[in-house]
Amino acid sequence: MSDSSTTETAEDEQPTTTTTTAGETVEEVQDEWIEYDFDGPAKFSATDLNVWYGDDHALHDITIDIPENSVTALIGPSGCGKSTFLRCLNRMNDRIKAARVEGSVELDGEEIYQEGVDLVELRKRVGQVFQSPNPFPKSIRDNIAYGPRKHGDINTGLLARLLGGDDREREEELVERCLRGAALWEEVSDRLDDNALGLSGGQQQRLCIARALAVDPEVILMDEPASALDPIATSKIEDLVEDLAEEYTVVIVTHNMQQAARISDQTAVFLTGGHLVEYGDTDQIFENPQSQRVEDYITGKFG
Ligand SMILES: Nc1ncnc2c1ncn2[C@@H]1O[C@H](COP(=O)(O)OP(=O)(O)OP(=O)(O)O)[C@@H](O)[C@H]1O
Ligand SMILES: [Mg+2]
Secondary structure, eight states: OOSHHHHHHHHHSOOOOOBOTTSOBOOOOOGGGGOOOOSSOEEEEEEEEEEEETTEEEEEEEEEEEESSSEEEEEOSTTSSHHHHHHHTTTGGGGSTTEEEEEEEEETTEETTSTTOOHHHHHHHEEEEOSSOOOOSSBHHHHHHHHHHHTTSOOOSHHHHHTTOOOHHHHHHHHHHHHHHTTOHHHHTTOTTSBGGGSOHHHHHHHHHHHHHTTOOSEEEEESTTTTSOHHHHHHHHHHHHHHTTTSEEEEEOSOHHHHHHHOSEEEEEETTTEEEEEEEHHHHHHSOSSHHHHHHHTTSOO
8 A cells, every 4th residue: 555656756756957058958848749739720731841951950850730821930049940841831942952851741631742743833822921022123013913924824015915815904903902912002002113122121021922922822931021120110011910811821930039929829939959849829838838948948048
């Protein structure tokens, strides 16, 4: 009777925590920290995803489901693999020679890493916006119409007019709809033929979002889209991201914790070495993280 209780309590003891030279707590990642149940279908399901750059193992066994029509924030210290993971979602890593990807990513249940996937079509469905605004050195209108013209969805110009298939009206409608969708229409409606490079940084970034919307994507990937912007332009982008989630699946990398807490529905925390350490409801991650390292990171103790 008296002998069994002592062995059981020994197993329940908390592991002693130590820290690395970077001040990071050493801990074992628990599977349940990345289990996140949500209602509705997953837009993306990544399973055992690994990425190497040459011999450098940048992402380790990432398994995560990303719900549709919501905002998922990816946070973590510099170099932990956030951009690498984001690029896996529309196979942009294919363009990096040194990169090797193993594992699975499904979009609406279909493997995107199988042979025969049309990458142009994939990137049309999964659009992206980069850290620095990168409009084409063309007019505002041409920036929006570029993708649909390239994909043959709208035909304008002399030849189209001669053939009686001029889509000018549809183009006008598209340009306005996308600029409204990116909360930019009011500011540029009277200068659609001006060069986009004459816009402010915040306007250029919203133009890039409008350009991404123009090909009718299902997902928009954003890699620190507001990091080069002032607070007012940043708050416009944040409002916009929340609005976009009504129609699109948004996956956003940010270094700004307040921004992640404000705009995302769920948050995935990557930590040093390319590990997904915790994933869950944004409120839970920020108010009650399960991992000590995540808590330390969020409260600014390292990273
Ligand atoms: N094109 C590349 N070639 C070689 N190594 C790369 C390349 N891109 C990223 N890496 C390496 O992979 C790791 C993850 O990089 P990644 O850019 O994904 O991190 P990140 O979390 O986005 O960082 P940051 O917050 O600084 O943008 C780093 O060690 C980085 O040096
Ligand atoms: Mg990055």
